[in-house]
Amino acid sequence: MRTAEASLAISIALMGLLTGKTGTLNAQTPSAQVSTVSDTAAIEKIVHGNPSDHFAEDGSFTNIFGTVRYGRDEFVKRHIEIAQSIFKGTSVKTSIAKLRFVRPDVAIVDISGEMTGFAKVPPGLPVGSDGILRFKLLEVLVKDKGEWQITEYHNTAVTPEL
Incomplete structure (x- = not known):
């Protein structure tokens, strides 16, 4: 039975x-x-694409150093700054560890990532002896008017094992 x-x-x-x-x-x-x-498929495309294209006007984000910022304009501005400075020339690979729909219009995505190609490792960044910065990213996406947007973006650097 x-x-x-x-x-x-x-x-x-x-x-x-x-x-x-x-x-x-x-x-x-x-x-x-x-x-x-x-x-x-839409969420996978967002995760592996440019997050600035899908960041909500009132979204919040925490970077790998623990700095919290609010709003799409601030998100875009900060990502342009780091792409032109500390992360210039780097490459990023991401994979979705878990995608969960808590409601039909709300999704939580756990992402694992690796960044390589540092010209110079910025102070305080826990890059492994292999030159790879590993990170975990948690995104909360909300579907509004048929479009998915990132409303929460929390990035954490993974400290290499000693």
């Missing part, structure tokens, strides 16, 4: 096959958070 949760999971999987939607079950509630394949 199936439990109600197992039946719900099977129903969601069948709905996904029929409608082209994907879903995850939240262990705390019996309801499912369902997102479309196009929402997932």
